[in-house]
Amino acid sequence: MPKLGEFEIIERFFARAVADPAVRVGIGDDAAIVATEGEIAVAVDTLVAGTHFPADLAADAIGHRALAVNLSDLAAVGAKPRFATLALCLKQADPDWLGGFAAGFFRLAERHGVSLIGGDTTKGPLIVTVGVIGDAPRTPLLRSGGRPGDRIFVSGTVGDAAAGLEQLAARTAQAGAAARALIERFRYPEPRVALGRALAGLAHAAIDVSDGLAADLAHLCRLSGCGAVIDLGALPLSEPLRALYAIEDAETLALSGGDDYELCFAVAPADVGRVRDIAARIGTPVSEIGELEPGGAIEGRRDGRPVALAAAGYVHF
Amino acid sequence: MPKLGEFEIIERFFARAVADPAVRVGIGDDAAIVATEGEIAVAVDTLVAGTHFPADLAADAIGHRALAVNLSDLAAVGAKPRFATLALCLKQADPDWLGGFAAGFFRLAERHGVSLIGGDTTKGPLIVTVGVIGDAPRTPLLRSGGRPGDRIFVSGTVGDAAAGLEQLAARTAQAGAAARALIERFRYPEPRVALGRALAGLAHAAIDVSDGLAADLAHLCRLSGCGAVIDLGALPLSEPLRALYAIEDAETLALSGGDDYELCFAVAPADVGRVRDIAARIGTPVSEIGELEPGGAIEGRRDGRPVALAAAGYVHF
Numbered sequence: 001m002p003k004l005g006e007f008e009i010i011e012r013f014f015a016r017a018v019a020d021p022a023v024r025v026g027i028g029d030d031a032a033i034v035a036t037e038g039e040i041a042v043a044v045d046t047l048v049a050g051t052h053f054p055a056d057l058a059a060d061a062i063g064h065r066a067l068a069v070n071l072s073d074l075a076a077v078g079a080k081p082r083f084a085t086l087a088l089c090l091k092q093a094d095p096d097w098l099g100g101f102a103a104g105f106f107r108l109a110e111r112h113g114v115s116l117i118g119g120d121t122t123k124g125p126l127i128v129t130v131g132v133i134g135d136a137p138r139t140p141l142l143r144s145g146g147r148p149g150d151r152i153f154v155s156g157t158v159g160d161a162a163a164g165l166e167q168l169a170a171r172t173a174q175a176g177a178a179a180r181a182l183i184e185r186f187r188y189p190e191p192r193v194a195l196g197r198a199l200a201g202l203a204h205a206a207i208d209v210s211d212g213l214a215a216d217l218a219h220l221c222r223l224s225g226c227g228a229v230i231d232l233g234a235l236p237l238s239e240p241l242r243a244l245y246a247i248e249d250a251e252t253l254a255l256s257g258g259d260d261y262e263l264c265f266a267v268a269p270a271d272v273g274r275v276r277d278i279a280a281r282i283g284t285p286v287s288e289i290g291e292l293e294p295g296g297a298i299e300g301r302r303d304g305r306p307v308a309l310a311a312a313g314y315v316h317f
Numbered sequence: 318m319p320k321l322g323e324f325e326i327i328e329r330f331f332a333r334a335v336a337d338p339a340v341r342v343g344i345g346d347d348a349a350i351v352a353t354e355g356e357i358a359v360a361v362d363t364l365v366a367g368t369h370f371p372a373d374l375a376a377d378a379i380g381h382r383a384l385a386v387n388l389s390d391l392a393a394v395g396a397k398p399r400f401a402t403l404a405l406c407l408k409q410a411d412p413d414w415l416g417g418f419a420a421g422f423f424r425l426a427e428r429h430g431v432s433l434i435g436g437d438t439t440k441g442p443l444i445v446t447v448g449v450i451g452d453a454p455r456t457p458l459l460r461s462g463g464r465p466g467d468r469i470f471v472s473g474t475v476g477d478a479a480a481g482l483e484q485l486a487a488r489t490a491q492a493g494a495a496a497r498a499l500i501e502r503f504r505y506p507e508p509r510v511a512l513g514r515a516l517a518g519l520a521h522a523a524i525d526v527s528d529g530l531a532a533d534l535a536h537l538c539r540l541s542g543c544g545a546v547i548d549l550g551a552l553p554l555s556e557p558l559r560a561l562y563a564i565e566d567a568e569t570l571a572l573s574g575g576d577d578y579e580l581c582f583a584v585a586p587a588d589v590g591r592v593r594d595i596a597a598r599i600g601t602p603v604s605e606i607g608e609l610e611p612g613g614a615i616e617g618r619r620d621g622r623p624v625a626l627a628a629a630g631y632v633h634f
Contacts, residue, residue, distance in 0.1 A: 024356060024453075028540070029460050030393035030525055031360035033453045036353055039341060042434060043348035044402040044448060048441040076347035085361040087404070087446040117359060120446070124365040129404040129437070129446040131361060136341075136350045143346050208347055223345070 004093035006121045012095075013102040014086065018115045022082070032117035034083055039136035041079035045069045049126035054168065059100030060107075061187040062128065067108050069210065070132040071191035072261040076208040078141040078200025079134030081112045081193060086119035087129040112193055137200035141265070146205035146224030150266035150292040153203075153275060155192050155284050157238040158213050159250055160185035162257020167244075178240035185238075189261040195286075198278045199265055206265035212256040214309055217264055218298050224266070227295040230255075230309070232302045236287040255309060266292055321410035323438045329412075330419040331403065335432045339399070349434035351400055356453035358396035362386045366443035371485065376417030377424075378504040379445065384425050386527065387449040388508035389578040393525040395458040395517025396451030398429045398510060403436035404446040429510055454517035458582070463522035463541030467583035469607040470520075470592060472509050474555040475530050476567055477502035479574020484561075495557035502555075506578040512603075515595045516582055523582035529573040531626055534581055535615050541583070544612035547572075547626070549619045553604040572617075572626060583609055 004012070015027045025033040047066050049055040057065075067084060074081050086105070090098075109116060114132070164186030167179040175183070192208075199206060207220045214230070221228050235254045242250055267275050272288065279286040290301075300309040321329070332344045342350040364383050366372040374382075384401060391398050403422070407415075426433060431449070481503030484496040492500070509525075516523060524537045531547070538545050552571045559567055584592050589605065596603040607618075617626040 025394075025457060025459060030390040030523075031358040031396060031449075031451070033356050033358050033394065033457050035356045039350050039352045040357075041348040041350050042400065042402060042450065044404050044435055044437055044446075046404040046406060046437045046439045046446070048406060048439050051439065051441060073347040077342075077350065079348060083359065085359060085448060087361050087363040087448075089363060089365060089444055118361055120361055120363045122363045122365050122444075123368060124444060125442050127406055127439075127441060127444055129361075129363070131402060131404075131448045132348075133359065133450075134348070140342060140350050142342060206347075 004095065009093055009098060009121050013098045014116060014119065016106065016116070020115045023115050023117055026115070026117050027119070034117060037135065041074055041077050041134040041136040041140065043070050043073035044129060044131040045073065046127060046129040055126060058187070059097045060104030063101035063104030064108050064188050066128040066130045067105050068189045068191050068261060070130045071112055071193055072208040072210065074132055074134040075191050075193045075196030076141060076206050076263060078137040078196045080197060081114045081132060081134045083117045083133040084109060084114050085131040086116060088119065089122045089124040089127040091126055137197065139201040141196060141200050141203055141206040143205055143207050143220045144223040146220055146226055146266040146292045148226050148292050148294045149269060150204050151269055151272055151288050152217065152228060152264065152266055152290040152292060153286045154209065154213060154236060154264045154289050155195055155262040155286050157236045157241065158209060158260045158262055159241050159254030159257050160238050161189060161259035162253045163241050163245060165259065178243040181240040182244070186259060189259060191261055192263045192284060194282045195263055195279065195284045198282060202271055202274060203265040203267045206263055209260045209262045209264050210258055212258045213264060214255040214298055220264065220266065221292065221296065221298060224292065227293045227297045227299070228290055229293055229299045229301050230290040232300050232307060234287060234289045236285070321412065326410055326415060326438050330415045331433060331436065333423065333433070337432045340432050340434055343432070343434050344436070351434060354452065358391050358394050358451040358453040358457065360387050360390035361446060361448040362390065363444060363446040372443060375504070376414045377421030380418035380421030381425050381505050383445040383447045384422050385506045385508050385578060387447045388429055388510055389525040389527065391449055391451040392508050392510045392513030393458060393523050393580060395454040395513045397514055398431045398449055398451045400434045400450040401426060401431050402448040403433060405436065406439045406441040406444040408443055454514065456518040458513060458517050458520055458523040460522055460524050460537045461540040463537055463543055463583040463609050465543050465609050465611045466586060467521050467609040468586055468589050468605050469534065469545060469581065469583055469609060470603045470605055471526065471530060471553060471581045472512055472579040472601050472603050474553045474558065475526060475577045475579055476558050476571030476574050477555050478506060478576035479570045480558055480562060482576065495560040498557040499561070503576060506576060508578055509580045509601060511599045512580055512596065512601045515599060519588055519591060520582040520584045523580055526577045526579045526581050527575055529575045530581060531572040531615055537581065537583065538609065538613065538615060541609065544610045544614045544616070545607055546610055546616045546618050547607040549617050549624060551604060551606045553602070
């Protein structure tokens, strides 16, 4: 394998021409200089190989994921993604791996108009930290704005990514279309940027589903000072998930599996129609799954009757 | 040791009250929201334990360093530091270590008016990635603006941090005052923020000395399309460095030792007096150490005669 220095890695794989005129100084100086307007949204997320993704995951899926999880954070506050930084810690400088990683990263970046403006390449265990900056909306979506009575929605389907990770780990050679579809959901999470931007100023509260729907909804409830009831029958479960899992297992994955990067949000009952219109216009399905309540508990209900929720969510330490 | 979860770590050690009214939403939501004006400067740097610092370095020195190296990047473009993010990858959640790390980080942050606005805590090998955002000056200092004939300056003294790291590794029990002073230079690098801001619009080019003076000057020269001659006799060597090292070794450390985080900058001959006035006003010593030249080579000179430079600088991969 040819030896690559830090500067060659940056030059060859990451220092792409930037089209955004707001980027006054990009990669290559001590700091980047960019023009922003008004308030900005800032997020950072670290992915550790073996913890947040299998170490042998395809490099382009790692590149995609490292950016996607951050764009999902921007989506959750309703911001428009603009700029990213990439701190990449690598065991070795493998050109094939780097090419794949960069392809996955930039494919997603270009789709969202994100310019890579800086970063750092270091030698060590495979750990990727991406930082993102976006234009904040006039009224950011926060976790803390939910009120009792608000309807709880979630975008897309949940549980797929956790199921996909299981399928990936099982490595069944005969993986059918359903398993492959779930694996793709894990490999290439799609941040709900357009939906988040459209919900800013409309939804009372939002969070992205990274740790698991129940755990993330619990964060939203804690910061909103309320509880919630989830109608298990209303959980949006995909066809592939239903095809491969018994309904109880599918629901457990939907509630406690992480990595879906859907948006969970709370809206006033009077705004439910507007939310449905927005979702239809954007082409992102949304499902009403419950309601915020007074108190602090997250409760399940099936056919109107209370059921216990077994949903710990992802524990980081 | 009590088990600490991610949220407890953030709550207990990092979610401090933020005084800056520009921070609309700080730690605790999906993304921070901050108000900025005009152009911003953005930098990110990763420190890997065992590579960028000894793994057993005092926690508060690691916290200090993680922020300092980033503030130094902002200094090098003349920006005013404002906000920081912290992505902390830890083997275990040791409250003593975390308390020390946070103390070192926040002591420096407060001195520079920097608000910690977000981050991520993950489990894995000790790796710290800090991102910073600053207010960019009207005319950013870049690496690329140097011209033949410009006088080359460096702030403070160079070689101390590399010598300090040597002294730290030697662990001589009888370490005297000189060794202790050098070790402190390594432990608590002081980013030259005030100097960088004052030089913006005046110096033609600047870079911070992280990889070693010769290597960093070479970056500046490459991007400025010129070469340089360094007068070895003019290198600013500290008393402790001179006390512990033969002059040749001191010069080698000054040229090729990294981690000093001084600023190296190029100014038009006509502006040398203004630079000296600024340095005196700020209280940061600066030394004229050479001149940019046509061509691309970095050459040494002693008493007017050419000498070879043995200065590879820090190689990242």
